[in-house]
Amino acid sequence: MISVDLAKHMTSASNGQKEIILKTENVSVYYGNFLAVRGVYLDIPKNKIVAFIGPSGCGKSTLLRTFNRLNDLIPGCRVEGRITFHKQDIYDKKIDPIDICRRIGMVFQKPTPFPKSIYENIAFGARVNGYRGNMDELVEQSLRQAALWDEVKDKLKQSGLALSGGQQQRLCIARAIAIQPEVILMDEPCSALDPISTLKIEELLDELKEKYTIIIVTHNMQQASRIADMTAFFNAEATEMGGKMGYLVEYDETQEIFHNPKEKSTQDYVSGRFG
């Protein structure tokens, strides 16, 4: 508990000058009666890359999926506490999860291109959300931003499934960008990719933060240290019921987390002693 309070203290200390776009206050996630993530306080600053690191089972991905309410799809999943986006509670009854999804995009661990053409993959989200502008321009612009345009501009009619794994993931990023969200959630986007594709996506993220706030879950500490402005370290503890419960240990500037962590468990993790 001390560590959580400490983390809360530190975040409030270090974000004085930045605009906070997404904020969690004492957020816990339950699956049925099982508490998966406990009491998280986080401030996500605008136009930054925030990395969630920690051993598996510590609830990073679970927490990430509360930000766009994708957990609503899992029967029995319940979120307690407050998550605010531009100071508005996103779990407010008046808020529709579909509106949230439009403003907070998501890229998944495994590339999930739709079984349609590359063009249609991008256009789908815009179309369902009632986009009335020039679709060709939107597709091109999104693919350019995802650094994929030059590779696919001559085969927009081909199936998205025909691309390589790294291209598929960039297609999914382009797809997320196309609906012009403010935040992009990334759930281990590079874990299924080779090092070269990973590098490409990391370079891409650095460009994307000009326009978007990015929250990325990663198993790869080097990746976090390379790309993230802020890093949150999560850990898991065993519960009496035999499951694992995740909690936030420490959240700070990436530099601090990796070179000057306040917590012993953070130190152990980033130095590779466990996890």
Add this chain to the structure above:
Amino acid sequence: MMSESKPSEQQENQQLWRPNRQRSKLVELAVKSLFGLFALVSVATTIGIIFVLIFETIEFFREVPFWRFLTDKEWTPLFSNAQFGIFVLISATFLTSIIAITVALPLGLLAAIYLSEYAQPKLRQWLKPALEILAGVPTVVYGYFALLFVTPLLQKIIPGLQGFNALSAGMVLGISIIPLVASLSEDAIYAVPQSLREGAYALGATQREAIIGVVLPGALSGIVASFIIAVSRAIGETMIVAIAAGQNPTLGLNPFVPIMTMTAYIVQVSLGDTPAGSLAFKTIFAVGMTLFVLTLILNVFSFWFVRRFREKYE
């Protein structure tokens, strides 16, 4: 260890253990050969069907030139002035099948969507066996229903509708193949990974938008294959059309008048006393051959389609 035991003990032990390996091996071989022979029965069935149809069809074309089969405008092989226009029967089969498909495709596909995407597990547990019952009703019962319930009902709405017609036969035929379409399409929809649905939701799609925009395209090859198989089933269906659509070979696509499908013709001739070797006898094989070739083409096409266009997910 063994060498330490006394010779007499060893001998006694050997007498206890005398497996008849020779015999087991013989039994194994006999069983394997017999069952292998049984497995060949299915191959023999296919060969038998093809051989019988080809043999009698050749006999038929010895008496009736092939071009007459294709170009005659009437189908009256039992008359003295016999005509052999197979397209009369094909057009009728086509008509009932089109009506059936018009009923079965939307209903079957929507049912598949409901079962796989909307129905709560408990409800699904009830609905699926209930649909299976629909598939288990004998077609002669559907024929009764089409002729004596649906046709009188439709006659109240459509004044010119005759007692035998393609419309009610086709509609009831369509109902009878809903379970086929639903279950094959559901399998295809079920195979679309959950991650694609989540991907769609993450873009702000509603459930319907995810289904229509992502899930159905993802299951397209399987759905199309189920449609083709349904068409093939409709073409080969016999009793419903023989009972309710009539026995009146007319060329045309009017759903309100009696017609005669290929299957209905085979039934009509079979019911009469047709001596083997007569021309009438040979016609049912020529018609059967046409029917077989049509359904085979559709079945092979559906296999090919699934192989060619199956979406490969990890």
Add this chain to the structure above:
Amino acid sequence: MTAPQSTPAKITSPSMFQPSPNLAKRYKIDRIFEIAALISTIVGLVVLAVLLTDVVLDGLPRLSLNFLTNYPSRKPEQAGILSPLVGTIWLLLTTAAIAFPIGVGAGIFLEEFAADTLAAKIIEINIANLAGVPSIIYGLLGLEVFVRIMEPITKGRSILAGALTLALLILPIIIVATRESLRAIPNSLRMAGYALGATRWQVISEQILPLAIPGILTGTILALSRAIGETAPLIAIGALTFIAYLPHLSLEGFQTPFTALPIQIYNWVSRPQVEFHTNAAAGIIVLMVVLLLMNTTAIILRNKFQKAR
């Protein structure tokens, strides 16, 4: 590259928590779509209910002991279904006696002896194709092979010829059911048997089959209930519609001409007189009861099977 000003302001505006203007409409279409899907699922069941009600209303008054014990007749009020009912039972048993051993044997061969061989694959494709052949085509095969070529054995349009035809028709279903039941038995059991020095057949007959047999029986009964309802192939081989005697309980019994419930029903439906239609409805009730009994047996077996595993 186009600047993002082409997009609606509401997307980039930070005060975005008003629901999007068209969201209500999208949800409405969603709701309509779901209801349409539900209705489509139910349509078939409603038709089934109407069909059964219609048949019962038409046929139930006609149903009596006399109806079950009388032979078919030209006079509708005297006509009964004794010979069709007995014919159906003969067909059922004979078909089962032919199709069960062959289907199960073939299934065992394909799953246990020849799994993943080229021969198995060819036979598999062949079975998949046979499933798509219209049943009346089987009737034409039966007419040529069992009625004509095998006449010395079958004596023409006999119960045996009919049962052989139906057996070929349902063979693929029994083979597939057998293979699925065998596949459900864990491989460790086979390995344990081989490890004791048993031959393949010893393991199959003593370890595997006893566990698989309920599943195989379920599949067989469902296949037989399909055979019982089949009309077209029997008409094609020339089953008669007017039979005023029962087959002898002897080997010659298999060689007698026969009729069956669906054929009698078809015959009555195709008469113009309303009284015969009533007979048809009563006949359908009997046929459906027979099918119901068979399916209930199959379901009970299946449940037992699932519990045991």
